[in-house]
Amino acid sequence: MTKTGMIDFRGVNKWFGALNVLRDITLSVEPREVVVVCGPSGSGKSTLIRCINGLETIRDGDLVVDGQRLGDPATNMTRLRTEIGFVFQSFNLYPHKTALENVTLAPIHVRKIPRAEAEQAGRELLAKVGLADKVDAYPAQLSGGQQQRVAIARCLGMRPKIMLFDEPTSALDPEMISEVLDVMVAVAEEGMTMMVVTHEMGFARKVAQRVVFMDAGAIVESGTPDEFFSHPKTDRSRAFLSKILRH
Amino acid sequence: MIWQQVQSLAGSYPLALRGLGMTVVLSLISLVLGTLLGFGLGILRTGGNRLISAAIGAWVDLIRGTPFLVQIFLIFFILPELGIELDAFTAGIIALTNLAACFICEIVAAGIRSVPTGQVEAALASGLSRSQRMRQVVLPQAMRIVLPPLVGQYVLLIKDSSVVSAIGLTDLTRVGWLVVQRVPNGLLVFFLVGLGYFIVCYPLIMLARRLEQRMGAAHGEVQL
Numbered sequence: 001m002t003k004t005g006m007i008d009f010r011g012v013n014k015w016f017g018a019l020n021v022l023r024d025i026t027l028s029v030e031p032r033e034v035v036v037v038c039g040p041s042g043s044g045k046s047t048l049i050r051c052i053n054g055l056e057t058i059r060d061g062d063l064v065v066d067g068q069r070l071g072d073p074a075t076n077m078t079r080l081r082t083e084i085g086f087v088f089q090s091f092n093l094y095p096h097k098t099a100l101e102n103v104t105l106a107p108i109h110v111r112k113i114p115r116a117e118a119e120q121a122g123r124e125l126l127a128k129v130g131l132a133d134k135v136d137a138y139p140a141q142l143s144g145g146q147q148q149r150v151a152i153a154r155c156l157g158m159r160p161k162i163m164l165f166d167e168p169t170s171a172l173d174p175e176m177i178s179e180v181l182d183v184m185v186a187v188a189e190e191g192m193t194m195m196v197v198t199h200e201m202g203f204a205r206k207v208a209q210r211v212v213f214m215d216a217g218a219i220v221e222s223g224t225p226d227e228f229f230s231h232p233k234t235d236r237s238r239a240f241l242s243k244i245l246r247h
Numbered sequence: 248m249i250w251q252q253v254q255s256l257a258g259s260y261p262l263a264l265r266g267l268g269m270t271v272v273l274s275l276i277s278l279v280l281g282t283l284l285g286f287g288l289g290i291l292r293t294g295g296n297r298l299i300s301a302a303i304g305a306w307v308d309l310i311r312g313t314p315f316l317v318q319i320f321l322i323f324f325i326l327p328e329l330g331i332e333l334d335a336f337t338a339g340i341i342a343l344t345n346l347a348a349c350f351i352c353e354i355v356a357a358g359i360r361s362v363p364t365g366q367v368e369a370a371l372a373s374g375l376s377r378s379q380r381m382r383q384v385v386l387p388q389a390m391r392i393v394l395p396p397l398v399g400q401y402v403l404l405i406k407d408s409s410v411v412s413a414i415g416l417t418d419l420t421r422v423g424w425l426v427v428q429r430v431p432n433g434l435l436v437f438f439l440v441g442l443g444y445f446i447v448c449y450p451l452i453m454l455a456r457r458l459e460q461r462m463g464a465a466h467g468e469v470q471l
Contacts, residue, residue, distance in 0.1 A: 053371075053372055054371075055371065078375075078376060081371065081374040082373070086368075086369075088365060088368070092363075092365040092369035093369075094369070094384055096387045105373070105375075106373035106374060106375060109375060110374045110375060110376075155373070
């Protein structure tokens, strides 16, 4: 196998029943690259990134992540997942655990880091996302923006090679979006390989090297943020942009 | 007349205590074993393997759909035919444990299914193994749903244990049958037998009610 990118889709297809949700996807993400994925709802963008850590399985084609081919019996999916952080639209924090426990759970149980050390690292991470004073709070006591920042810290606690974001700000009140985006920008600037499903075009312009536009399960267009936003090449991307940039 | 009967009954109190002791010991052992087995079955029931899940489902339906008295007779009279010698106590434990496990299995499975998919996905995404996901993420959240009906089920099972008197175990109910032959006042005797069960069950009823109130409190955090 030739040495390739950090994430490599080659001719990937996926169906939900009769619905072809991913159509012949070929896409390579380099180490330290930030790729923003956008497109109308139902276009397959969430499915695309959920395939990368095996939350969805692919029907055919090759998907190689960090040098390991998904679906290959030799690939230890649980091990691979420890290298991939995943931030959900609905945060999915563990409601019965404090912010700090959310962050330290996987480092302690999966990475086998001693508790004291993991807690020290967890406190630093929560401080980094601006939540030093919330370490002992339960998710229900935090705002949406705060919960999402804990969720990002929870991923960073595993020191992943890749971070995937599935519409991380879509469930947030408008005034909380920027606090989450600021954290994501900081993560991107530290050289994290990232794929971000979002319609936050300011974020895309600021940190993304590439914007991928999907429609009906296929990648329709791909280019730098500047190219994509200023000179969209297809009718479908122009129609999409006119809708999200209208206000 | 009544006074004589009461005096005569008072003389039976060592037997009554033995019966109460048997009921408590039988219930305690069966409930502990049944809870462990029930949680195991409940976890398997909701696990990925369809064949195992269907097999457990069929067994649970069978046990829930037949009278306990029939089950206990089958175990006590059929197993020896197959060369497995059982004393009444062991047969009672097996029957009651099996019954408890089947009811608890369904309660646990319902609790596990109530945990949102996103919780499992978050645990999956951070690389937790299957058993770690269960222990750290799913079960603690399922317990909120499971605990109140679980304790309620204990009460029902303790009362069901009275059926073991049918195979000759000297539990509280059988003590009632024995005593009533000497003291022919069924009303009085079985009032006392009922009181015995009530004394064992009432604390559990109170516990179930308290748990339900606590779990019902909006977003209250349950520390296990």
